[in-house]
Amino acid sequence: MDSFFLMGAKPLVQDSPTMKLHELLDWVEISHKLKGLYKREISNGGGPEPYAPLAMFKLMLLGQWHGLSDTQLEHALxxxxxxxxxxxxxxGDDSFPDATTICRFRNRLVTAKLDQVLLRRVNVQLEGQGLKVAGSRGAIIDATIIESAARPNQHIEVDEDGQADVVDSADDEARWVKKGKDAFFGYRGYSAVxxxxxxxxxxxxxxxxxxEVNKLPGIVEALAAQGVQPEGVLADKGYASAANREYLKNKVIGDLIQFKGSRGNPVHPLQTQMNRAIATLRYKVEQGFGTMKRKFHLSRARYFGAAKTQAQMAWAALGVNLLKAMRKLQSGRLQPCAGSSPS
Known part of the structure; x- marks a missing residue:
């Protein structure tokens, strides 16, 4: 039950975008997925009571969605x-977590690999409310560049045995890639929509x-593991390979990968028409990347390492999905199902 303070504050902020997003979900169901993050929950040992995992998770989402550092988030709260x-x-006394506590909680989520689990649970809730189509459908796959949180600073490190190694940056999992005339240092973030x-x-x-071409089978397998069985896969020329086409054929999944020509073997006019037809659908994944980067601050990683950057991308994706659902409600196209309000 809310305190007197929160009951009085709710009417003042109920029309804010933050609260509109909040009202879409059953947060009690989400909280069940957060159990076990603290050893104290399992051991029932002594020590100070940890902050509620659901409250910390919500706080971490706000930091991602508003582009706030942990210190800025501590102050904003x-x-x-x-x-x-x-x-x-x-x-209240000691009622607000500090920046270090927020950082440690994020690391707990990453260690527990809950990013995909929580993204899926949110999607299931949206499907239950009729805001998202459930069941088999096509999947659009693509990747985007996410620049590293660290600036590249190539230097040589020598270990205890005297072996020298060239290190590009403090972010030792980030790598260089060239796209067109530009070079980027960081990661590729893959998305299936x-x-x-x-x-x-x-x-x-x-x-x-x-x-990119080698990632398609793994993404399709990950979708299947989450209970998402695509009838077809759409992707650009970067995923065009005999191995990928054979994989989709063996899985009885429609092959809608764009065709790529080669020297002395140009694309057939019919394949060109097919490429154009696929391109008219692929904008949805590009649109998602644009929203993640523009509104949910994914252009650059906020943390070091692929696992933490993947979690950051998952929270941005969660924001994209909630925003889509909220806009669908506001357009009057759908109404939330009875009993779908958060407890």
Whole structure:
């Protein structure tokens, strides 16, 4: 039950974008997935009571969605009513987590590999409300560059045995990649979205120098593991290979990968028409990347390492999906199902 403070504050912020996003989900169901993050929950040992995992998760989402550092987030929580109501924190002695606590909680989520689990649970809730199409459909797959949080600073490190190694940066998992005339240092973030509304189904992050063409089977397998069985896969020429086409054929999944010509073997006019038809659908994944980068601050990684960058991308994807659902409601196209309000 809300405290007197939160009951009084809610009417003041109920029309804010933050609270509109909050009202879409059953957060109690999400909280069940966060159990076990603290050893104290399992051992029932002594020590100070940890902050509620759900409140910390909500706070971490706010930091991602508003592009705030942990220090900025700590300060914003103390002065913004919508942040307090969204998370459930309120003024009081030692009631607000500091920047270090927020960072440690994020690391717990990454270690527990909950990014994909929570993204899937949110999608299931949206499907239950009729805001997202459930069942088999097409999947659009693509990748985008996410620049490293560290600036490249190549130097030589020598280990205890006297072996020298060239290190590009403090972010030792980031790598260089060239796209067109430009070079980037960081990661490739992969996304699979549905062909209906462009909801993000799955994300994963790898070093930027790893070839896109080899990632398609793994992404399709990850979708299947989450209960998403695409009837067809759409992708650009970067995924065109005999191995990928054979893989989709063996899985009885429609092959909608664009065709790529080669020297002395140009693309057939019919294949060119097919490429154009696929391109008219692929905009949905590009649109998702644009929203993640423009609104949810994914252009550059905020942390070091592929695992933390993948978690950052998952929270941005979660924001994209909630935004799509909220806009669908606001357009009057759908109404939330009875009983779908958060507890």
């Amino acid at each position: 103390k002065v913004r009513l919508d942040f307090m109501v969204f998370t459930g924190f309120e003024p 549905d062909t209906e509304d462009g909801y993000v189904e799955h994300v994963e992050v790898h070093s930027a120098n790893q070839a």
